[in-house]
Amino acid sequence: MIVFCKRPLCSWLIGSAICLLLTFAPGCDQSPPPRFHANLVQMDNPDNNVSPKHQQQIADILLAMYGTPDDPFVLPETGLDLQKIKVAAGPVKGYTQGLFRLHCVHCHGISGDGMGPTALFLKPYPRDYREGWFKFKSTPSKMPPTHDDLVRTLQEGISGTAMPSFKLLSQSEIEALVEYVEYLSMRGQTELELINQYKLADAFDPDKEDFPTTREFLVNTVLLGPNGPATLWKETASQVTAVPQPPSDFRTAASVEAGRQVFYNKGGCVKCHGPTALGDGQMVWDMWNESIHKLDQKVADSSEPAKLADLTAALRVDALPPRESEPRNLRQGIYRGGRQPYELFYRLYNGIFPSQMPGIGSTPGMTTDDIWHLVDFILDLPYQPGSQYHSDEHMKAPPRELL
């Protein structure tokens, strides 16, 4: 029994073999390679109501158009560089390969849906790329960011959030990651566009015929349609908002004072940012959380919950609990989109579309000088009495004395 046979050496060998087997057997069982997740919430959204059969077809189409996380693919019409995407995709190998999984996946998720395992515990949630909505960019409203915008975000991070600065990565690594973000975003947008096409084809009938899968349809109608993902991403570079010259009294006390007037009057900032600019005005729903919130309410208010069973399940597994956003506390000296004056100009002129911060660039009676004065005021706020930078009273360590 414990002595497997009479000779110690024999026992020893058999015992060692058993130990080795017990040690290495667990490693033999491997999980399957990761796959992109479907946008279940939108598929099961009662407004869309994609049937299971067509959900599978959409998944197949996306597989053909974009490949898998380990093995990506792009159509040339997307304008994406497959080589760069391949550097960022796939499992981590030697730190030069699989950059997305090395740096990004645990927050942004394998599909770029902002629902990685860490996401639930972050405030605010990480970006969901699938709608193509981004906050900090140089283009207006619904347009995607430019390549440079994304590079800037990676390099500087988004201060005040969990998105760190990746400044210390090499330029080629940043390029690869940006390309991959665009890839994930375009894939998500394609999925939504396919759902949209399904709706347009009046396909509420689950027995309706299958999706067209011709290259012509997929490229011309889906990708390159008027609101198609490839169209939007291609056009974005030409949609960059021009930044005018600031007024001659920019960065003076007079300018700051003029900015204060704009803040309290025609800028309409007090409503959300509060009269003290501490961000204690009304809370706002950003567009990602709002859509989930509305669906939650729909389920809660429904008189036939059984019909919304799929949606309920999707909301549970495929969405994070919705949260309202607080408007920015402007006295902290934390500028999420960057503290350079032109960056603030962009935020004010274009607004931050998905956060529902309105742009004041087209407010009647607002001049670009006014906006620059407002920029000045915002940059000056942290140094005003009552702001955190002004007083370090809570910093208790006294200066060290000479020994």
Place this chain on the structure above:
Amino acid sequence: MSSISVGSQAHDLSHAGGHAHTQSFLSKYIFSKDHKVIGIQFLFSTLIWFLIGGLLALAVRWQIAWPWTKVPILNHLYAAEGGQMSPEAYTMLFTMHASVMIFLVIIPILAGAFGNFLIPLMIGADDMAFPTLNMLSYWFMWPAFILLAASFFVEGGAASFGWTSYAPGSSNSMTAPGSLNGQTLWLMALICVGISSMMGSVNYMTTIIQMRAPGMTMFRLPLTIWAMFITAILQAFALPVLTAALSMQLMDRLLGTGFFTPEGLTINNQAVAGGGQPLLWQHLFWFYSHPAVYIMILPAMGMVSDIIACFARKPIFGYKPMVYAIAGIAGLGFIVWGHHMFVSGMNPALGMTFMVSTMMIALPSAIKVFNWLGTLWGGKIQFTTPMLFAVGFVSMFIIGGLSGIFMAATPIDIFIHDTYFIVAHFHYVLFAGTVMGVFGAIYFWFPKMFGRKMNEFWGKVHFFFTFIALNCVFFPMHILMGQPRRYADTWHVSVFRHYQPVNEFITISAIVLVSSQITFIINFFYSIFFGPRVGRNPWHANGLEWQAPSPPGHGNFDFQPVVYRGPYEYNSPEVDEDFYPQNQPPPKDRPLVSEEMGH
């Protein structure tokens, strides 16, 4: 002065605890008040948690050696992200590895398993002073077991801010995923462990002071008992501070107080209650946790002393200095806690005072090592499995103790604080030291516990592989100079990238180390049922416990032990055999050497 044989006195003694004659299964084996059963209950529970803690360590080591690759077994949990661990899972794994090992394994196995089992037997008592309290001290561990096990399954997972749980990270939720309910459960579990330890410590102190057999003076106690006694005193004085700290952190988390969070702080975009100071947590925590590390080594030192004396067939060299050294370690242990905080932001002037006191605490440990060597000198050494582990303890403790001197040196600590040098040090004293001592103690006292002997051959195989593997795991950590602790991936630090092959070697050795415990597990369970039966004193040792039956029955001794000498009279000129039990009356026609020596 012949020993009193079974008679009415012994019969009365066995009823001293007031037990009924017939007991139900529940009260005999589950809610038993018999110290031996409680000791064995502790032993089984802690050994199971030892395995769990070891597996957690393997997951940690896998990530260090091969970051972001598919983790064996666990990759199913992370299949959505490609099978790789997520960073917060890593922080949770090392936090729980340490918490499990310290609070659910080492502290309970030393005091709970061996303290419980051995103290009454070694001092000649029939049970502990407070048997019901003793039973409760075991059952108070169960809420801790359940809470810590449950914490893995709550949202956010188990505690993930390190077993040191530094504030304000740990005292606020949303600083880390595990800082949700996982951290709260962790705090509650530790409070339960504290209650259990406190009950035990009160019991041990009282029993040792009050219930020694006639003739068992304090300086005739085996070093195991001295160690358990002084450890119990340590527990009694240090635990309240930990309980206070844990309660304060619980209040911070649940009641919105701000003991450990300064004014005006926002973490993860969430404002947190303030008015406190993060360093307060560190002071309170380390005020307990430093004596805790001595709680985790002194009983092992005591047991190792007994084993070495027995198998060197020689008295312990310098018995009284050994006792004073134990007391010295314990006493000094209360004034060194700041050495965990040299770079924490506390007043640097304290760095000087703590450096001096920490350097001095190396002294009693050194004295003990020299005395063990002195015990081996001139002996007739028997290389049994327990002896191998005990000598292994000495050999490894030398390394652990010497590496501690680097840490005591404050300027050097600036560099090695929170690096792998520290990890090497404490694993040497805790694993290579205490755990080796525990293994030795298990092999040594197994016959007394179960009436059968463990297999010597497989015990030696266990020792051989464990000894080699643990040195291969922990010694190379000393040369990973500056590599930070608690890093899921060191690649981001360019100056340490070339350490990676060493990290891989360590992980492979760790896998070998954990697998070598399979021999022990099989040996242990097999021997309980099928091991060769033994009599009362298979090792020919001197202690009183070897005079009781194997295993001892209810009431332990079937006679009234009377003690005439210390426990280390091996190869005494007074008798022909090479051992001389404590309760054996001296021969009438030989000079009483032991009395001359004052033992």
Place this chain on the structure above:
Amino acid sequence: MGKFWSILFLCVTFFGVGTFMFGAATGVWLPENVGSETAYSIDHLFKFILVLTGIVFIGTEVTLFYFLWRYDGKTNQQPAKFSHGSHTLEICWTIVPAATLLFIAIYQLNTWAAAKMRTPMANGYDMAPTVEVTGRQFEWRLRYPGDDGILGTKDDLFDVNDLHVPVGEEVLVSLKSMDVLHGFYLPNLRVKQDAVPGMKIPVWFRPMKEGEYDIPCSQLCGWGHYKMTGRLVVESRAAYEKYLADLKVRQNSVVPPWAAQQAAESIPAQGTPEQTASAESGATSAGTSSNNTTSSLANTNR
């Protein structure tokens, strides 16, 4: 078998010494030291204690091996020595280690004071901080005092993760934390200090060699603790000042880097005619002229 086990224990000695020699030979050793006297003093103390503990290690382990070998019960013919100890030996091996340890402790006090207690002076006064480093989950935010040399004024310059300091000069960092504990660790300078929220802690060092070094975080701060490595750039005073000047320009930039592309665009007609005119002229001369305008505006005295 006793001999076999004795040899096994002897192997510990060889393995221990061998591992350290392996480390020193293959570069798995102390990182390059580019600090000044204090940093070198730390390394010197490390090596001193290594030699001292090495001697004790070899001595005790070899003694252990010898006793196991010589006094193996199966081969030792002599009776066991019935000794309970030696008072003389106890005194010896109490006093000698105590004196040694006390000596080591006192020997190091000066280095500790230099590293942590004697804040640097400049011109007879407490030196002003060179930079304020704030740890936050999970990056190092930097704030330089700007032209006026005072932290907390409007001309402060901000950066993240990329700390520049001049070579050969004393650097004083004012260390803060925005959220939880972090650890400011410069391995190549032998500097380490925890950043505690609610405290402002001075950290000083003098880097003596140009180059790029790491700033890992050395106190567990959450899931991103491992990722929080910044970069320390030690450069000549001229390069350092140029870096600060570039940072100032960038921070006050009213023209995005891709302004050349904007030349063709013009914003919808709004505001004063001068505004539109200046917009066009500004857009076409994107680059130096607008930067000059910006910097001259930023230099306006307030």
